[in-house]
Amino acid sequence: MQQFTRRLHGIQVSHHKETANIPIIRMPVPEQVTIPMIQQIGAECQPLVKKGDHVLLGQCIGDCEHKLSAPIHASVSGTVTDIRDFVTVQNVTTKAIVIQADGKQEVAPTVQPPQVDSYESFIDAVRRSGLVGLGGAGFPSYAKLMPRQKGSIHTLVVNAAECEPYITADNRAMLEYADFLFYAIETVMQYLELKQTIIGIERNKAEAIARLKQRQTDRIKVQTLPTRYPQGGEKVMIYGLTGKVVQEGMLPADLGILVMNVSSLAFLGMYLKTGMPLVIKWMTVAGSAILIPKNVLVPLGVSYHDVIEFCGGYASEPGEIFMGGPMMGIDVFDDSFPVLKNNNAIIALAKDDVYMPKESPCINCGRCIRACPLDLMPCMFDRAVQRGDVAALRSLKVNLCMECGCCAYVCPADRYLVLANRLGKKLLREADNNEKGGK
Ligand code: SF4
Ligand code: SF4
Structure with missing residues (x-):
């Protein structure tokens, strides 16, 4: 059982909070938004509109009856021009509703402050x-x-x-x-x-x-x-x-x-x-590849490209673009990606600031263990993954890892520890699925 026998650890990182004093500014309505039907943990929504429909700001355009789901609303008024396949960062294929904005931002009549009394x-x-x-x-x-x-x-x-x-x-x-x-x-x-x-x-x-x-x-x-x-x-x-x-x-x-x-x-x-549902996000746009870092209020579904253009464009060629921060964010590879509900930042780092260090063998220094805020043993996960040792991964509790990256940050051997932890979880999942399938 995980006990937190020592104090919680963690690391000191460079904060780079240069935008802390920059007020949130609303970006103009973009020409087009692309709104995927999975934007949360839980079930996929089904489109409630079809190609050619006119939609209003705040209109519900996707929903499902699953107990773990959340409806999705139009972030612009305009015309649905396409409903196409979309691959999420978790590699799940869903539908995305493409809306050509009319620039009027006509509000749906359903947008009313909710009556809450219980x-x-x-x-x-x-x-x-x-x-x-x-x-x-x-x-x-x-x-x-x-x-x-x-x-x-x-x-x-x-x-x-x-x-x-x-x-x-x-x-x-x-x-x-x-x-x-x-x-x-x-x-x-x-x-x-x-x-x-x-x-x-x-x-x-x-x-x-x-x-x-x-x-x-x-x-x-x-x-x-x-x-x-x-x-x-x-x-x-x-x-x-x-x-x-x-x-x-x-x-x-x-x-x-x-x-x-x-x-x-x-x-x-x-x-x-x-009464306006979740159709906008306030987010930080920053990093060495962004010309004018800002805090921006953007409509959901706007492309990273459009948001970055609003921030003056690229200062230099980006080497990495993160959905979220550089520690726990996800590399989106491509700036045509749309802003999603849980997207609190676009961080683009210049090519010169991004490098993939070469791993060298573990020197058993224990720094990763001391840095882990959850008292886990990342170096042992790494070895268990190399051996494909599912029993060890289970007993070492790789599933508790929150992928914060502290271990990899401090490792002098540049071991790809977060990657190893993810692989370890995947091995466990596969083993569990095989076990269930065999019964
Ligand atoms: S990524 Fe996982 S193992 Fe590494 S420090 Fe964070 S919680 Fe611990
Ligand atoms: S920090 Fe790196 S080198 Fe040190 S024990 Fe952990 S994995 Fe090994």
């Missing part, structure tokens, strides 16, 4: 908003707000760490959308009957800390945390704020804790007040 109507409203975890996880928010046992949650933890280098979108949301944030916190507390809220924030966000502290109450507290990656990891944050450990096989809810990302809550407050 727990049930609150959950229904959150589902209709299309909200999923905006910090990167993409878990449907209404499902998160439905604990297995009603009344078992007592504490809302607002994850405002934003520990990934470059990204400052959450920081800006705290400064610019604080009214919406606090409205959402109070609403969640009211309908889930919570005792307290703790806003966990890294100490490198002095202005946001000061601003939020002005609004603290007896039941809503701001708690600062050391500036150390990956402070925003769910288990790391819970431990840092409460001293409680989410043990193997447990969820935060088993400790009476609900964790929500700060931008997700700010959006939720905005939706409850305006």
Whole structure:
């Protein structure tokens, strides 16, 4: 059983929070958006429109009845010009609705502030908003707000760490959308009957800390945390704020804790007040390949290319473009990729700043173990993967790895440890599937 016998570790990384003081600016309506039907953990939505249809801003264009799903809405008004195959970053093929914008941004009549007067109507409203975890996880928010046992949650933890280098979108949301944030916190507390809220924030966000502290109450507290990656990891944050450990096989809810990302809550407050579902994202566009780094409000489905053009274009040829931050983000290879719900940043690094080090043999220095925030043994995963040793991967608990990259960051032998961890999980999954198939 994972015990966290030592303090949680993590690493110091260069923050590159150069956009922290740059207010969020809205980009003009693009000519076209491409909206995939999978933008969350859970089931794929089915298109509710067809080629040639005229759609309005905020109109629901995709949904499904699966209990883990979230509806998808049009981010521009215009004409559906295509419904085509789309391959997600997880290599799943789905449909994507292509809308040619008419530039009018005519709002759908369904866009009305929701009537919320009970727990049930609150959950229904959150589902209709299309909200999923905006910090990167993409878990449907209404499902998160439905604990297995009603009344078992007592504490809302607002994850405002934003520990990934470059990204400052959450920081800006705290400064610019604080009214919406606090409205959402109070609403969640009211309908889930919570005792307290703790806003966990890294100490490198002095202005946001000061601003939020002005609004603290007896039941809503701001708690600062050391500036150390990956402070925003769910288990790391819970431990840092409460001293409680989410043990193997447990969820935060088993400790009476609900964790929500700060931008997700700010959006939720905005939706409850305006009724406009999730059709925009505030995101950071930064990195050495971006000419004018900014925090930008963009319509969902706009291409990375269009967003980067709005930021002055490329300063130099990009070597890598990340959906999210450089530590846990996903390399999208191609800037025709659309902005998705859980996409909080586009980070493009210049070719000269990107290099793939050559691996050398492990020297048993143990730095990866000391850096791992979850007390795992990455060097042992690496060896087990090389041997194809599924039993060892299982007993070493490779599945607990959150792929934060701390181990690879500190490894003097440049071992591809995150890649090995992913491979280890894949080997375990395949072995489990084979076992199930054999029964
Ligand atoms: S990537 Fe996994 S094994 Fe490596 S430090 Fe992070 S949690 Fe630990
Ligand atoms: S940090 Fe690298 S070299 Fe050191 S033990 Fe871990 S894998 Fe081996």
